[in-house]
Amino acid sequence: MIEVPKQDPCEICEGMAGRDPGWAVIDEGEYTLTVINPWQYEIGQCCVITRRHAETLFDLTREEAAEVIAAAQRVATALVRRYKPLGVLTFQNNGVYSGQEVPHYHFHVVPRQPGSDWGIGPPQLATFESAGRVRGTPHDPSGDEARRQRVRLTPEELHEIAASVREHLPD
Ligand SMILES: [Zn+2]
Structure with missing residues (x-):
């Protein structure tokens, strides 16, 4: 039985309703929105x-x-045009045990850059030898709190990044 995390109100529905100043939309479809992640590890x-x-x-x-x-394909194309990453990671978690924290479907699209110190996210990648860090370097969780602080950008910065990616979307 898959246990879904509990959250009331749902932070994604709250963002969609305009109740989060950092909420910034990159792309819109009939059934989906592509939004900037408030945590900019990359x-x-x-x-x-x-x-x-x-x-x-x-x-x-x-x-x-x-x-x-x-x-996801559209925004990944824009991210490659804008940031020239070495790779693009996509992942999605279903259930608490898989790492899902918000009970509203979200598919992550992450440009991976050289020298990245990404240590959380899909946990199985955090210790992969070739996950964008120096080969063989294990993940050191002691820096996680400082990293969480560092990757928390202001609403203005998030809107700037979203606008910049949006300019590079394919037609
Ligand atoms: Zn929701």
């Missing part, structure tokens, strides 16, 4: 979310599921 990292409050992959309609991937 500059430009964003999420494709469903307009509807659907909790996990299992709750998506076929139309929503198809548009999520199409939107």
